[in-house]
Amino acid sequence: MNGDKVIRELVRILGPSRVLHKPHQLHTYNCDAYVAKTSLPRAVVFPESTEEVARIVKLLHENDIPFLPRGAGTGLSGGATPLNGEVIVSLVRMNRLLRVDFDNLRAVVQPGLVNLTLTRKITNKGYYYAPDPSSQSVCTIGGNLAENAGGSHCLKYGVTTNHIVAAKFVLPTGNVVDIGQPFGDPVGYDLLGLVVGSEGTLGIATEITVRILKKPQAVKTALALFDRVSDASDTVSDIIRAGIIPAAIEMMDQLAMQAVDKSNYYVGYPADIEAVLLIEVDGMAAGVEETSQRVVEICKSHNVRTVKVAENDAERALWWSSRKMAFGATGRISPDYIVQDGVIPRSRLTEVLHKISEISRESGLRIANVFHAGDGNLHPLICYDSRIPGETEKAIKVGSAVLKVCADVGGSITGEHGVGIEKLEEMRFLFTDTDLAAQLAIRSVFNPKDLCNAGKLVPKPSRCVEVRHAQRIIEQNADFFGGFQEQTELMSPSK
């Protein structure tokens, strides 16, 4: 089948209203929230069931047409950008909450359900879904699964992988498999662990079973303003050292504070402070009051200028939205930005921030810092203007230099935003060609024709010998890999 025929077939499967394929309909899908690279898709399709996803994927697989899944398109590393003229499988119409089992703390959702919508739907019974990326009001749980999304409260509660227990998954061949265990630990290989965070390169989740939690009895949130970043960093380390596990510790620097204070989410930070910490503790009412007092004391022992505990929910909500809207608010101070996502050992915070400001000075690009200080996950926002020739490339280089600093102190190049297309080259800071070849070999098991979100997450090993090595592994094990596919077909309950 040629491309046009495949489009006609897609229209036949989904109906004309659920297939965008005319060139003029495709421009808004040429990137996600990572805007430094754009590329037009071949089509955008809107399936509404697992069966439809499987039929579409099978068709595309059989006709060697590349494709990729997309949720709300809020990803910050280009994971949903169609580099190879993919057919975009948009999952936004699969947005239902299918079942909730309050007794056993489980919910079954479709991938297009918005993260915060799940919480909104169960909140009146006192439950919530814990992972809370800043984009939670928009981003989908399917996208969260693909990126293994984090969030402010992951310090205490863990990231997405700790909250997804099972999934129905359409493999890049179109076969449907069930992976994970709704209850109990994984039996056999932890395929769910592999799939969560695979950035859409191993298939498309169409039904996701997540853990839900009872809302904590009490929450206290403190806002602490520091004259010096080093004092704020020391405070973070001391809180953890004291044996306190806060639900969240967030930090913003001066430039980030200026940006949000120019937005609808105005808090009114003093212009001359260097850092603000947002510290939240939660749990049983009896302990929370005492812990929050202890947090305030620790702040005071580190030259805090002012520290205040939120008086009511409205104040608490304002502080949080100020933090969560910080990325977008960067638009108030710069026409474009790249947000990086490095992770460092917490104790190196002051030193790394110093190095980042040196990089900023040398490059002439401003860098605002917003981060999950508790788990050492930095988000330097590199401000640039794409209209100035060469500045986009410069910003990309600066981002890379920042990640090098993180990797050099023993950290990582991504905490929660994923590698996508943005950090492909930086994977080499962490992995050798042999490591990368092993990862590609795994991908080939699921994605034998490399049609599903090709060119993301894992760079091709730079030495040909490694590529050949990876290919050899696959060829030698062809029987096994083929067998895996047959097995999965047998396993599929929808057969």
Add this chain to the structure above:
Amino acid sequence: MAKTAVHLADMAQRSTSFPWPDAPEEDQYSVCVHCGFCLEVCPTYQQLGDENHSPRGRVHLIKEASQGLLPLDESVINPVFTCLDCRACETVCPSGVQVGALIEEARGQVHYQEPPSGLSGAVEKLFLRGIFPRPARLKKIRRLMRFYQMSGLRTAVHKMGLLKVLPMHLRELEAVIPDITEQSALDALPELMPAQGARKASAGLFTGCVMDVFFSDVNMATVRVANRNGLDVLVPKEQICCGALQVHAGDREQARKMARHNIDVFERTGTDYIIINAAGCGAALKEYPELFKDDPVYHEKAEQFSSRVRDISELLVEVGYERPQGEVNCTLTYHDACHLCHAQKIRSQPRELLKSIPGVNLVEMVDADRCCGSAGIYNLTHPDMAGQLLERKMDDIPEGVEAVVMGNPGCMMQIKAGVERRKVDLDVLHTVELLDLAYRREGNHDERR
């Protein structure tokens, strides 16, 4: 040579698709960082799931057209016109993109390029150029409609089933047209109605056109409530329609003419404030300066004018109001008109006024600030989407309420149509109507609603 030719062709290709005056500006759309936080609050994206019909998508398309990467064809025109102009995206946007202004300016470019055609073109031409800007014709229409209602013609038409030729949504709207009063407030009211008690300030009443045709009682109530709270109310008789619908449709030239006229009229009146009870008009009046980016003289005048404009609920809370003593025993819910909450950021004031009325039990509805689908004349030009949004709004009205209260005539018509469609027992009221009722009942405690 060949190289130069290619280069020139390149240049030509990159020339903007927005060549006319008053185009969307780079400074406005480059503010968007493409984060996508606006998607989930956009009613059309919620319904369609298509990013072409999301705020981020629309701004992206406007940007590409402006940079000449896209022609000004259906790729841009369609998404720009499916927008409700409800501005919910502006409320959440961390970056502060003025999506409403961008959309309106892009529509202006479309208007220059091709005069509106088809159904929406016909509707626009009739209402936006033919009727609304011309007070005499508006008056005539008003009289015709009253004749239709009072003469028995309406009854006859209904009996004979003549309305069946109309599409469903128009039949529903016809069914909910309120009884037209003999005179509009603009004609009926004297030019000055002095404040009761101590005078706090003077206010010129902007009577609006839809409000004054269909809901002139709301204007009367507004005057009584304002007088009661120490405001002299003046009614400049030469005022005309504010031009909001023209701005929404992209007919900025017509809108500018109307704005200039109103600015001059209210300049002569010289009141401290200009009060308005229609959210859509209020937002337009406050945004008059946007229309005069290329006219420094009127830009200055428009700034001066807009700084005096207040929604009635906003002004009462600002200058202080007397808590009414009369009881209105009613369980009600409040619907945020988009142009009140998103465009003017007025949310707490109407709620405060309602809660001040003894006997009122205000029950919040979920997503009170999601558009009801009225959106100016959107319910006439895009009946399908408008109908879907109306259904959702009706679903969200809490059980057991007796009234839905709001601050915009378009929403009132739309939600009345929803009430008619569902055959439910529900009053649709303006905030000042209830407040006025409470004042009028003072000293008369046992009267029931």
